[in-house]
Amino acid sequence: MSEVLALHRDEGVEAAWGLAFDEAMAQLAGLPELPSAHLRLYDYADHAVLVGRYQRLEDEVDLDMALALGVSVNRRPTGGGAILMGREQLGVALAVPVATFASPREGMARFAGGVIAALGELGVRAELRGKNDIEVDGRKIAGVGFCQSGDGLLFHASVLVDLDTDLLLSLLRIPLAKLAAHGSRAVEERIITLCALGAGRDALEQALAASFSTMLGLEVAEGEGRECLERRAAILAEERYATEAWLFAQGAAAAGELSVELRSSLGMLRVIAATQGDVIKSAVLAGDFNEVTPELRSLEEALRWSVLEPGTLERRLASIPGLARLAGPAAIAQALCAAHASRAGAAGPRRIGSCYIPEEIIL
Amino acid sequence: MKRLNVEGYELRGDLYYDAKADMWLSVEDGLARVGYDPLGLEINGTLAALVLAEPGREVTRGQAAGSLEAEKFVGPVTAPVSGVVEAVNQEVVGNLARIYADPYAAWLLAIRMSDPSELEELVTGDALNESFARRLQAYRAQGVLAR
Known part of the structure; x- marks a missing residue:
């Protein structure tokens, strides 16, 4: 094993190749005569939609629109929601042997810490929220993901250098897209980009290489081990990422969507939730209110990752201070669970959400 | 069946526990049925998807037998x-x-x-209390579990 951090840079890669190269890095990290870790900084050719490992492609993406716009689609080996990748979204992939960290959890936290530290070098104060959102002042700038392949761990981040929100909403079937003209504004209110912050991509790339070099205690070696990675990536692309079996793999639980209206002290409150099985994966609250109150924020946050079982959901909502003044926890729980139950078994749209949208969104 | 309660987490003295996998095991005639223990569920949070190794596949202790x-x-x-x-318990x-x-x-x-x-x-019986308390302490130290 060569005790270096191999650095690989790629521009405008095709979707299957981009994903295959990442996984090749994980599979070969730390093998004899190869670098002990790989860092890849790259972007995709405009544009590619990449769904999460457990999502159904046809549920998450308007495939007709993607075809019409020439947007490629593929499936990541990592979990999470669908993302739009292109020349203005920086991919950051780090691959290390499994034994590098005490646990994948620790590795995920340290990887996110490396991205946050690099942003900090540019004067951008970011923090990790939940398990995979990196935010700046409550607005998402990057999503992080993780998977294990062979004896290697692959950590991935997608940093928003810039983002075409209209394109995102036209391609992804996410709750925000249901809000028509408000959707684009709502996305822009909830994300932040390097461009908007006046930070440069080149500077971020330098900071990322330095950050992970320091974290791992390894010197950076540009392109080391690249030939082996390319050979392995070619096999992975052909056998996995370029196959329909991989693209259209079915997740463990069906995705779906709920939309219910509730009476609240602020007037009618509309809850649009994306579900997977019996779990709410993301939610949007809409209504005639002008101000996002703490109770509304807390309600949305509590809805995320709730199990759609009346008693369990009511108990979770009952813990929100002041929610009862807005609407009764029991009424909210029953309305959502009833809508879920009535939808069960019925064919309908199946949607989860997007990695780029912070999963707590209030309009 | 001896039931234990360690800081609000229910444990069972007749089962085995694996601290690294956060799982319980019931073993009978060489067949181990395994599931997530209450602490494992808490540190993972609500499960949305679970893909498990199919029947017939060999698995190795400490290695992946699926993904979540x-x-x-x-x-x-x-x-x-x-x-x-x-x-695989498809009902679950x-x-x-x-x-x-x-x-x-x-x-x-x-x-099998x-x-x-x-x-x-693995840990079972009288050793459970102390072992589980150590797990709690370790997860709190890592920030995985609230204090």
């Missing part, structure tokens, strides 16, 4: 023992909410063990 996506974690489901998967995989109703009724995998000596690396 949950509220707080996305990653491998770790096999607590080595052997061949004999069954298809309805993950059942795990929260009773974690000990919601076994996920049945593994290939190396019974691995049970010596």
Whole structure:
């Protein structure tokens, strides 16, 4: 094993190749005569939609629109929601042997810490929220993901250098897209980009290489081990990422969507939730209110990752201070669970959400 | 069956526990049924997707026997023992909410063990209290579990 951090840079890669190269890095990290870790900084050719490992492609993406716009689609080996990748979204992939960290959890936290530290070098104060959102002042700038392949761990981040929100909403079937003209504004209110912050991509790339070099205690070696990675990536692309079996793999639980209206002290409150099985994966609250109150924020946050079982959901909502003044926890729980139950078994749209949208969104 | 309660977490003295996989195991005639223990469920958060090794596949203790996506974690489901998967509890995989109703009724995998000596690396009986308390302490120190 060569005790270096191999650095690989790629521009405008095709979707299957981009994903295959990442996984090749994980599979070969730390093998004899190869670098002990790989860092890849790259972007995709405009544009590619990449769904999460457990999502159904046809549920998450308007495939007709993607075809019409020439947007490629593929499936990541990592979990999470669908993302739009292109020349203005920086991919950051780090691959290390499994034994590098005490646990994948620790590795995920340290990887996110490396991205946050690099942003900090540019004067951008970011923090990790939940398990995979990196935010700046409550607005998402990057999503992080993780998977294990062979004896290697692959950590991935997608940093928003810039983002075409209209394109995102036209391609992804996410709750925000249901809000028509408000959707684009709502996305822009909830994300932040390097461009908007006046930070440069080149500077971020330098900071990322330095950050992970320091974290791992390894010197950076540009392109080391690249030939082996390319050979392995070619096999992975052909056998996995370029196959329909991989693209259209079915997740463990069906995705779906709920939309219910509730009476609240602020007037009618509309809850649009994306579900997977019996779990709410993301939610949007809409209504005639002008101000996002703490109770509304807390309600949305509590809805995320709730199990759609009346008693369990009511108990979770009952813990929100002041929610009862807005609407009764029991009424909210029953309305959502009833809508879920009535939808069960019925064919309908199946949607989860997007990695780029912070999963707590209030309009 | 001896039931224990460590800081609000229910444990059962007749089961084995694997601290690294966060799983319980019931073992009978070399067949281990395994599921997430209450602490494992808490540190993963709400499960949204679970993909498990299919029957007939060999699994190795400490290695992936599937993968999961949950509220707080996305990653491998770790096999607590080595052997061949004999069954997957599809009723639970298809309805993950059942795990929260009773974690000990919601076994996920049945593994025909290939190396019974691995049970010596697991914790059971009187050793549970102290071992579980150490797990809690470690997870709190890592920030995985609230203090």
